[in-house]
Each structure stands twice: as structure tokens, then as C-alpha cells.
Amino acid sequence: MRGLMWSERTQRGLSVGLMIAVLVLAMLSLGLFTSMRLTLNNLYFLPQATSDTVVIVAIDNPSLAAYGRSPVQWSRTVYADLITQLNADGARVVAFDVLFAEPTPEDAVLVEAIQAARFNPDGPRTRTVMPLDGTQLLLDISTERPALAYRQTLAPVPELAAVADQLGYINTVVDVDGAVRRAPSFMQASDGALHLGFSLATYLTYSGIPAAVAPTLLENEGAQLRITPDLTPDRVLYVDERGLWQHNYFGTSNDAFTVVSLRDVVQGDVVPGLFEDKIVLVGLLDATGLVDRYNAPLALQGQSLSGVEIHANAIETLIQQKPLRGVDPGAEVGLVIVLAVGAGLLYAHLRWYWMLATALGLILLYSVVAFVVFDTQQMILNLLYGWSALGLTALLMLGMNITLERSQRERAEILLHSVQAAARQRLSVQNMLPHLSEDIARIVPHSAGTIQLDGIEPHAYTWGTVPSAAPALMIPLVASGQTLGRVTVQTRARLLPRQRRLVAAIVQGAAPHLENAQLYEQAQHQNRLLEGILTGAPSGVLVLDTERCIRHMNDSVGYEFETSALPYIGQRIEHLLAALHVDDDQRARLITAFQTETVFREEIRQGARVYYLDAVLLADIARWVVIISNVTSLAQLNMLKTRLLRMLSHDLKNPLGSIMGFIEILQDDAALSPQSQRFLGNMNGAAEHMLEIINNILDMEQLSAGKRDHAPVEMDDLLAQLIARYEPEAEQNAQQLGGDWPTPLPPVAGDGRMLRQAFSNLVGNALKYTPAGGRVRLHIQPQSSADGAQPAMLRVVIEDNGYGIPREAQDKLFTQFYRVRTAQTKHIRGTGLGLSLVKAIIDEHEGRIWVESAEGQGSTFFVELPIWQVVD
Ligand code: ADP
Secondary structure, eight states: OHHTTOOHHHHHHHHHHHHHHHHHHHHHHTTTHHHHHHHHHHGGGOOOOOOOOEEEEOOOOOHHHHSOOOOOGGGGHHHHHHHHHHHHHTEEEEEEEEEEOSSSSTTHHHHHHHHHHHTOOOOOOOEEEEEEEEEEESOOOOSSHHHHHHEEEEOOHHHHHHSSSSEOHHHOOOOSBBEEEESSEEEEETTSSSEEEHHHHHHHHTOOTTTTTTGGEEEEEEEEETTSSSTTTTTTTETTTEEEEEEOOOTTTTTSEEEHHHHHHHHHHHHHTTTTTTTTEEESSSSSTTOOOOEEEGGGSEEEHHHHHHHHHHHHHHHHHHOOOEOOOOHHHHHHHHHHHHHHHHTTOOOOHHHHHHHHHHHHHHHHHHHHHHHHHHOOOHHHHHHHHHHHHHHHHHHHHHHHHHHHHHHHHHHHHHHHHHTTTTTOOOHHHHHHHHHHHHSSSSSSEEEOOOSSSSSSEEEEETTTTOOEEEEEEEEEEEEEEEEEEOOSSOOHHHHHHHHHHHHHHHHHHHHHHHHHHHHHHHHHHHHHHHHOOSSEEEEEEEEEEEEEEEEHHHHHSSSSSGGTTSSSSSHHHHHHTHHHHHHHHHHHHHOEEEEEEEEEEEEEEEEEEEEEEEEEGGGGEEEEEEEEEHHHHHHHHHHHHHHIIIHHHHHHHHHHHHHHHHHHHSSSSSHHHHHHHHHHHHHHHHHHHHHHHHHHHHHHTOOOOOOEEEEHHHHHHHOOOOOOHHHHHOEOOHHHHHHHSSOOEEEEHHHHHHHHHHHHHHHSSSSSTTTEEEHHHHHTTTTTTSSEEEEEEEOSSSSSGGGGGTTTTTTTTTTOOTTTTSSOOOOOOOHHHHHHHHHHHEEEEEEEEEETEEEEEEEEBOOOOOOO
């Protein structure tokens, strides 16, 4: 709710409302546009019905024609006749808006007529009101009540003043727009005496109140002047600090008041009873050449009023009790604030056209309310300030909306342009960076900057030149929560907030595109790499789907099989194989392998050619990768090797056997010289060495052919036999050969013949690399398994105290054809194959072999073999 209340719009509405309120209040307090305000308020003054109490006797053109151009210089007998006529017709008050300031000989006639009318014993009584006219308004006066004061006062000649019922100031107050709206309540004469305003004096006279008591009946209560003894209790005038009150306007003489020509009245040429009980105002009206005219609020109708008409309206106001009042200043300030802020808050949530419509509606509503209040309360609600509060707020909001919309549109356009450009650049980072920089430079002219992209292949783009000390803006390029890089913008001047926002928006908008482009480039790069590998691979590479359909195939396949690869894309691999004349059995085997295995190697033959087909299933992308390698030459080599071995075993071994047989026969010949005997011995040694090599090679071959038994082998028996076999050789060299082991021993699992071969090699080596008089011992040690229950392995130790093996040679000892050559052992004959064969055999049995040796002290070979497990 708080969020809603204080949304950005609400805040904007509030601030605009307050701003306009302050502006309007400033206008109000400084009195700006007062004339416009007054003219607007004139709208209130529409013609309205009068009480028909006031009749105007006009000193008009016919009267001027009859009695002379200057009414004040007329014979006073004309006025005496007028009074007499009016009294005869029953007028209650005759009020003169004509000042008889100069004495004339006929004054006595007029005095007499006034007296006669005033004290008419038989008929109606008519009272007379005479005018006073102040000149030179004094601004600073101090009286006991609010009043106007003039330096000088023009008064009727004393005789006339003495017989008049009341004297009243005819002065009016002109507003800045030249219109008369206010009448004085009290005037201070230069002698300090207080007199009533003319309308008030006339009205009180009409109410029968004598001049002497009139001022005392008027009580000031703050801004109100209360007329106490009146018939109706609420007769109140609203006066300002100078005692001025605002009267109403009912209309002009033409439509609101009865007007008769003075000449007609004097000549008795009027309808009888016209003046009965009326207030008769005598003054200039429709008198060409004589000027007594003022603008009135009704002037909106294009007319100005004569003084007598203004007085008529003021008197009518008093009769109808319709004096006007303005709104209290405090209330006016409150009203302006409420209207402006309320309107601001309301407009802030509307689209511009609704806002304008609402503003017009509100202005209309305010006007209606103002008119109703005027009509019912006689109160003047300020139209200008009310309209301003409502209208200016709307205009300012509209202006802000337009600016906002413009900047949003500009932003949208730039973003759109940026997105379009990004799309056009087909995801190329190289192309996108200059475009992005152009967009930024469009928002921030004369800028310089850098766009940096990190990643596997970093990019950087720089534009413009600006001193390095210039203020810089750094915006990170963030996409998918990852920082891709950064944009730095430099300008000589500081960036405006709008520019910052726009640049940030563009950079944010571009970031995902740059990320995509980067990913796309990486993917392209990866693709090209893979494609290169695939195409360049010397082996045939195929990619199959899980249905064995060929999806990709490199050129090597076609090249290898001398066929075009194209027709087979989308076909199953077996179609390709059939086309290559791979026989049915092989194809069936392959299909089974594809169905049951995930990694396999199959050999396929095409005529004389042999291929390995290696396949692996990449489960996560549901693809098989198949590599076809031509192994024809390998297969041929293998065949060659087999033939060679066959030749070794038969074709070489047999002649060697007969060579050795003949040497033996020759050695028995006693006739041979000792030198020949020695030569024969050398020959025999060489032949034996050769036989040993052949035997070792054959053993190796046999081992790799993988034919072997799996049976329990009693190691104690095996070693005992070996000791027995090597005993004579040991004795010959004065070597001690023996063994010890606990009984009974569990059998090991393996091939007895192979194991015998292995241990024979080890014992043979031990004797061979131990000088005469040395010692060779064999041990068997059952090794406990981890849980210590049944022994799992049997360890055989062959220990000698011979030449030993240098440290650096120990690692390579078990590789083929490796021989250690030290000073002591270099004369010893060997092939370097023995230990590699031993290792191969032990590995075949899933056992272990290692050596510990110190040069000159002897060697110990350790062999561990798994014990034969009885399967129930
Ligand atoms: P060879 O036919 O040379 O004996 P082997 O593979 O059996 O070939 O042995 C490799 C080398 O290991 C030998 O040349 C020898 O130097 C060394 N060697 C093997 N057994 C022993 C041993 N018990 N004491 C010292 N050296 C040995």
C-alpha cells in the first residue's frame, strides 16, 4: 500500500501540485493579474430581478433641452417643482446625485419645497438626501471605525444642507480594471465628522431613520457592519479595512430600473402613482456631453453606467440584502493548495487526453460551484486562481508528460536501432562493437571510450580521443548474471543524468546480444576445430544415431573404401558395409554389438584388407562415434611374425639340435688337440645361447597366444624340484642352494608349466649372478589377507648374495632385452628376455613381482601369487 501511495506518479503529482499552489499563491499575494481576475469575476454579474423600489429621474437630453445645458445652474425652482410633483405622487425619498454647491437666489424656493414635502400634513411625506463629494483621498487616517477620508469636501449650500434629511458621500472607488464595485460605508470629512456613504444614507432614510441617529445604529463587528434596528435581523455589510463594501449589480437602467425624464416629471407628464413609496434618484443619465460614467462589472455586456445607475444598484443591494463578500484570505490559500495538489495527484494517474478532459471538467465544476456559492452566499470565489490551480497543474503535468514521453521515445528508438543493428550483424562480436560505440557516441557526442569483452577470446574496441584525465563513466556488461566485460565512456564535460541512463540502457540491452555472439563464435570455433579433426583424420570417422543411421562421415571413409560417401548419409551403416562386400556373418556380428554393447571393437574384412571398427556410444547426445582403421599391414606383419616363429621352432631348432649333437660326438673324440676341444666348447656354448634365445622367444609367443591352464599348483613341490634340478650346477660353482617353507602350504592358482618356467628363470639368474662360493635361498611365506583370516597370497622369495643390481637399473629390469652391464657381470651370457618373460607370466597370474638389491651385496626377488580358491 505504501508503495502504491508513494509511487513515482504520486510523487510527481504532489510536487507539481505544490509547485503550482506556490505559484498561484505568489500571484495572489503580489496582486499579479488582478485586473484579469476582476474581469473574470465580472462573469458573476448577470442581470437579476429588482425590488422595483428605486426609480431614476433622469437629467437627460430632453431635460437639458428644456432647462439648460448645466443642471447645477438650472433655476432651483425646477428642482422645487420636481420635489413637489414627487411628493404629490407619494415618493418616500428623493436622493439628489446633483450637488447644489453654489448659492442661487432661488434656493429659498427649493428649501421651501423640501420642507413642504418633508412635513406635508395632508399627504405622503417625502424626505430628501443631498450629496457630499470628497476630493483628494487621504490614505493615512485614524478614525474609530473603518472609513475613507478626503482632504476636502464639496457640500450643498448650507440652507439646502440644513433641510436635507441626510447627507451622503457620492464618491465611489474604482478598482484597477477601472470598474466600480465598492461603495463607502463611512467618510470622514476634513473637520473630522463622520458621514455615511450616499447609498447607505439613502437606504437608511428610506427605512425612516433620522440622520442624527443613523451612525449610532451601525455597529462594526470586525469585517461586518451590522445595521441593528432594521426590520429584518440579518442586515449585514461586509466591509474592508477602509469601510468599503461590495455591492451587487442587477442591471442597467434599461432593464433593471424605471427611468423617467426629469422634464416629464416636472411637467406632470407621468403615470400617476409611479413614485409611490419609492426611492427616487435624480441624476445625469442619457445626457449627451455631460460625463458621469463609470465601468461596472456589467461592462462585460459592453456598457458603462452613469453614477446614478451605480447608486441605484448599490441601493437595490441594500434593499435585497445582497452585499457581496470575498473569501476569507486564509480559506483562499487553503482552497488554492487543495485544488492544485488534489488536481496534481489526480492528473498524475491519467493519460494526457484524460488529464486534459478531467482538467476541463474540473474547471467547469469549479465554475458551477463558484456560481452556486455566489448565488446562495453572495460570496465571490476567485475564478482566476481556482482555474489557474486546476489548469496550470494540468499544463505543467502535460509538459512533463510530453518531455517524459519524448525521452522515452528517444530511448526506445535508440534501443530499437541498437537491437536491429545487433540482429543485422549476424552475431559477430567484431561487427557489434563498432555499432554499440556509435550508439553511445550518438547519445554522448564528442566522447571517447572502450568496450572490453573478456572470455576465451577477449575483444576490445576503442573510439574517439579525450584526455585521460576526463571524467569517465564505467558500466559493466552483464548478461545471465555474469559480467562479460565493461564499457568506459569519457567526455570533457560531465554526463547529464539522462545521458547516463540512456547509455546504461543501451549497454544493458546490448549485453545479451554480445553474450550470444560470443557463445556463437565459440561454438563456431569449436565446430570448425571438430570438423577439421574429423576431415583431416586419416581413419574413417562416422557418426551414427542410435538407429545406426549415418549422420556424418569424413572423406577418409570414401577414400578408404573407394566409394562416394554421399549416398550413404541417412542410411544405416550395414548398407554401407553390404556395398563394400563385407560378408553377412560380419555384418550380423556388428549389428549385435551395436545392440548390446556401448564400446566395442570388431574386425571386418573386405577381400584381403582388414579393418578395425571401433565404436563408442555417446549416450548424452545419443550418437555413436565409429572409427574405421585399416590394419591390413599390421595383420600382414602379424602373419609374418607367426611364420617366423614357426620357422624358429622347427626350422631353426632342429638343425641347432643336430649341431649340438655332433659337437657332443666330436668332444668325445680323444684324438682332438686341446685347442680343438676348446673351440668345440665355444661352439657348444654359442649354440646353447642360440637355443636359449629361441626358447625364450617361443615362450613369449606362447604366452601372448593366451593358451594357459588354470589349476592348483603346489609351490613347495615346484621349488623342491627346481632346487633338485639346479643342485649339480650350484655344486659345480661351490654355491649353496636351499630353501625353507612351512607345511602344509595352500596351492596357488595357475599354469604349473609357466610358473615353473618363471621360477626356473629366477633361480637360474640368482645362481648366474652370484660368484662361486655364494649362496642362494628360496622361501615361501603365506601372506594374510586384509581381514587376517584366510591367507590370500603366497609370497615366494629368491634371495642371493651375488653381484647385486645398481639402483638405477632396477626400474628397467623387467623390460625386454634389458641387461645390466657391470664390470663383474659383463662376461655373463644372457638374452635380456628372462625377467620380462617372468613378469609377463606373473602378471598373467594376477600376481606381483619386485626386487630389492644393493650392488655387491646381493639381490632378493619377491613374487606374490593368488592362492587357489576352492569354489563350492
Ligand atoms: P639375462 O638373460 O641377461 O639374464 P634377464 O632378463 O634374466 O636377462 O635379466 C636381466 C638382467 O638382470 C641381467 O642381465 C642381470 O644383469 C640382471 N639380473 C637378473 N637377476 C639378477 C640377480 N639375481 N642378481 C644380479 N643381477 C641380476
